[in-house]
Amino acid sequence: MKILAILIALCAAPLAAQQVPQSAAQMQLSFVPVVKQAAPAVVNIYARIMTQPRGTPLQSDPFFERFLRDPFATRKPRVQNSLGSGVILSADGIVVSNYHVVGMATDIRVVLNDRREYAARVLLGDEESDLAILQIDTPDALPFLDLRASDSVEVGELALAIGNPFGVGQTVSSGIVSGLARSGGSGGSGQGYFVQTDAPINPGNSGGALVDTQGRLIGVNTSILTRSGGSNGIGFAIPADLVAAFVAQARNGSDRFKRPWAGISGQSLDADMAETMGLDRPGGIIIAGLHPASPFLDAGLAVGDVIVGVGGVAVNTPAEMIYRMSVVGAGAKADVSFLRRGGEERAQVSLLAAPDIPSREETVLDRDTVLPGLTLVRVNPAVLDEMNLSLEVSGVAVTQPGRFGRRAGLRYGDVILEINGETVTRPGQAQDILRGDMRRVSMVVQRGARRIGLRFRV
Template structure:
């Protein structure tokens, strides 16, 4: 039998149904709800972008790059004959990137590859205000740089969120200046954590992975969460086609916070704790031999005699599985955990030794710069004029990424004379004319006393090379 309703009754019925549906589907006040439509996502990002975009800036940097130097420049005979051959003609190189203002007094973070070596840096805000900037602290290995705006006050800025709380699947926005077209916002999710050794360029370490499009010019820009807090600095993209259809990597905010602290403390070079070990990831084959139930952790393959990890009782063959409660599976991840803990304190490490798990406290200290590196530069009239050498110590090993047990004398600059002879930056001098050398002073004395015949023993890329020269 068909029933009919009057208009008032029908309206009351519909209102009650809508109210019941709203109560049933509404999230609790403290609950995080995933947007259910593209419209919700779009509307939800509008206030977020208005809040965060003013703190993301465009960076224009200029650096002077020297042209190639003539190999005959210092030669007494060929120098005049080939005076204009390969002459060093400086040229100006421009770079474009992004940055993020982190404080009201104009502290800005960007990538090293955007501002490294720059002689002139201009920072342009979203409202077109323009400021000169100077680099307070930079580090090529981490690909981070901290800048100070000149005359900046009451600047818009982003708050840092502890990147340790970031989870895979979170919605994120990438804000930057791709291709120089102007400030652009792209959306995505956090698609991975603990990515190490995957980014391109000089940056090495631990990254947040995202599928938010990142293009040239986005470098140094912000990766923010849905509350407008900075969780990472966009640094690169991994792509097969060269376009934005790849996966992006961002440097976590926890490391950025350490950079800001050291810059405010007056450091111009980032100081990170020294591990003093050679480690390798534990794979399935190694796990069985080490007695581990799962392939995890970093196996200690070698230790420097002054290693703070060694001083805590760790020996070759042990496996480091956690640092400060966080699991580590690669050497880069372990060093990242030590870096965000900072210098001066200790890190609690979980170590697997002979089938037993134990905890050790490791002092977070810099690599010892002793014995003194004693830099030397060979003067005019010597066989290798302009050659620059230092004595190898733990600090030099860490700075130049040398083998853990490296010793001898490191070539830090070949100069004109060393370059003609085939020496390269990064070579390790072991012996001169059959006499072993251990310090830069011994290397200088041996080369000064060399006659017209010279025999060098050099370590290059792990290979020992014998060089015989006649002058």
């Protein structure tokens, strides 16, 4: 039977040269048809990033600043060149790439496989997901790839990675889909849910395509797990379903990705927890905390419930849950399955962006205060989400410490709880306290999971 299959495949060789392989026997002959179909839509991206050189720590000191001002004033911004890949997703020039390739770029050039070159601009970028949507400025119809539904992808499928590793030119590597629902294993800046592949991915492949044997986009290559800097056979791609959500928001005019806010804290349910709760197997996310404005709380969920599904798909980690919410999209409703007292229940949860209520009241402390230039905002759900703060935190958060705040030990993301023994709830209140006549200042600051005390002389 094996010999017969080979003979049939050989007879079909002329046909296979003109169409995508439809069987394993055809695939043994060549990947050429798939590459011919997919490669024209994978582009090289050259980005220019302007960076301001850093001075010395003494330059931030008010005493030394007057002595060091002139030498450092002559420093010019430096130009950094970023190299990566991208994938054209529509004939009108919508391109997806990684945020770390183009997110901060001032000049972006996109070069097609046929050497045509175009200028491009960022429509939407998101550092957390490490995705950026670009628009090529051209009236020409461009080749593009279709997106494949992520839930149809299975472990063991053949896959091709197409990109521009090390700037050598467009390169194709083959492998399989090694795993799904990978979270927290990325070596790049992306966070969340990934497709894992052993198709070799190297620097420069970032933003390139991971395609199936039909030439459809499975995901956008974003990072590798490596100790040497080269490919060790563990690469990660952002699923096509999340890419589709980004494209939809970019076409609607958003310049920032509106990610649905859960307003919950929790962790994956392990075997010990499952046994304690009388469950027959571990799985799902146990809710440890709920913000008063959480849409899950509004839908009836409570601390101790175990979320096991979102949108009809099982979830086992917080990253999976956020991914499923993002795919459903902000403004929609998701069917959420959860366990309570051993029984499964369902609820409709409205997926909304974190509310910017009450007003954040951004305040830059003036020169009449002891910490001029310190920028504070009132903590609300939007601030919690943007700064990745604990749900229980309240007070005022530091968005820019300024020179004097930095000297005092403040950092971005610190939450000031008390100043000189007085509880602080609003930026204006902090400004009034720090405007007083004082020689010493003491603060209680929440930094991550720790509370620390800061004391300094004025």
